[in-house]
Amino acid sequence: AQTVTQSQPEMSVQEAETVTLSCTYDTSENNYYLFWYKQPPSRQMILVIRQEAYKQQNATENRFSVNFQKAAKSFSLKISDSQLGDTAMYFCAFMTRMNRDDKIIFGKGTRLHILP
Amino acid sequence: GAVVSQHPSRVICKSGTSVKIECRSLDFQATTMFWYRQFPKKSLMLMATSNEGSKATYEQGVEKDKFLINHASLTLSTLTVTSAHPEDSSFYICSASAPGYWGGVYYEQYFGPGTRLTVT
Numbered sequence: 001a002q003t004v005t006q007s008q009p010e011m012s013v014q015e016a017e018t019v020t021l022s023c024t025y026d027t028s029e030n031n032y033y034l035f036w037y038k039q040p041p042s043r044q045m046i047l048v049i050r051q052e053a054y055k056q057q058n059a060t061e062n063r064f065s066v067n068f069q070k071a072a073k074s075f076s077l078k079i080s081d082s083q084l085g086d087t088a089m090y091f092c093a094f095m096t097r098m099n100r101d102d103k104i105i106f107g108k109g110t111r112l113h114i115l116p
Numbered sequence: 117g118a119v120v121s122q123h124p125s126r127v128i129c130k131s132g133t134s135v136k137i138e139c140r141s142l143d144f145q146a147t148t149m150f151w152y153r154q155f156p157k158k159s160l161m162l163m164a165t166s167n168e169g170s171k172a173t174y175e176q177g178v179e180k181d182k183f184l185i186n187h188a189s190l191t192l193s194t195l196t197v198t199s200a201h202p203e204d205s206s207f208y209i210c211s212a213s214a215p216g217y218w219g220g221v222y223y224e225q226y227f228g229p230g231t232r233l234t235v236t
Contacts, residue, residue, distance in 0.1 A: 043207060045160075045227035091159060098222040100213045101148045101165055108159045 002027045004094050004107035012113040013082055020067075021077045021110045023092030029053075033095045034068065035104070036077045040088040048090070051075065079112075087114045119143055120212050122228035129200055129235055137195045137231045139210030145190035146212035150225060151183075154207040166193045200235045207232050 003026045013019040025034070036048040051059045051068050058066050063080045079086055092107040119142040129135045139149055147168050152160040164174045164185050172185035182204075184196040193212075197204050209230045216224030 043154075043209075043230050045209065045211075047224070089157075098216065098224065100223045101167065102223070103150070103162055103165070104225060106159045111157070 002029075002032075002094055002096065002105050004092050004105050006092050006107035006110050008110045009108070010111045010113070012115055014115050015082060015084060017082055018078060018080050019082055019112065021079075021090050021092075021112065023075045023077070023107060025073050025075065025092070025094050027073070027094065027096070029096050033098055034066075034075045035093040035095070036064070036066070036075075037091045037093055037106075038086075038088045039091065039109075040085075045091075049077065082114050084114050084116060086112065088112060118212075118214050118216075118224075118226040120146075120210065120226050120228040122208075122210055122231050124231060125229065126232040127234070129233070131201055131235055132199055134196055134198045135200055135233060137197075137208055137210075137233070139193045139195070139212070139228055141191045141212040141214070141226075144212070144214045146193075146214055147190060148213040148223075149187060149193040150211045150213070151185060151193070151195050152209040152211070154209060154230075156207075160209060163195075197233065200233070202235045205233055205235045 005024045032053045034051045038046045038048050049061045065078045067076045089109045091109045094105045121140045123138045149166040151163045154160050163178045164172045166172045166185050166187040168187045174180045187193040210228045211225040213223045
């Protein structure tokens with residue numbers, strides 16, 4: 001069975017700093033999909049970034065980038081120039097495939113506080 | 117595109133009553149929808165997968181007679197919490213599956229804004 005582990009329950013950084021959120025996962029599959037979701041205080045789930053396992057290039061979306069280490073089964077999220085609006089719960093997530101009825105496996109989350 | 121709504125956004129009901137939560141895909145058809153439950157400061161727990169026109173598939177440990185799911189159309193799934201009790205108080209989130217970033221080959225889940233249920 002696939003599992004997703006986020007070892008940092010809570011983090012705080014100063015505004016404009018760079019922060020890295022850790023995520024490890026376990027699977028026997030060779031191809032799969034990894035995601036980071038953001039859940040701000042409004043509790044709306046927002047997709048931040050996605051990565052296909054067969055792609056070696058790390059995904060980036062503006063200030064958000066990932067460090068995908070397939071052999072180590074590690075998928076960390078780096079937030080550069082952090083902003084107050086980045087304060088949220090961040091969930092690392094895994095999908096074996098992206099078919100219509102495939103389930104998302106979520107980690108327990110990291111609560112990130114951006115301090116003014 | 118790919119907007120999912122939930123109604124109501126919050127509801128308070130008395131113990132022993134039933135409450136219905138609606139999940140709608142506003143600008144696309146969703147054959148598959150998912151229902152999650154989230155406790156405070158916790159992760160999302162998948163309750164069931166809802167497929168249009170067929171019975172929902174419940175996750176292990178979820179009482180199907182307590183959490184009734186009906187996916188009667190391609191844009192609407194409902195979750196009814198029957199004979200609600202205070203321990204059913206939680207945040208309920210739905211998502212709908214639709215062709216995503218890479219087009220029709222891949223599907224992504226689009227999340228609703230959630231419904232806060234309080235049972236008194």
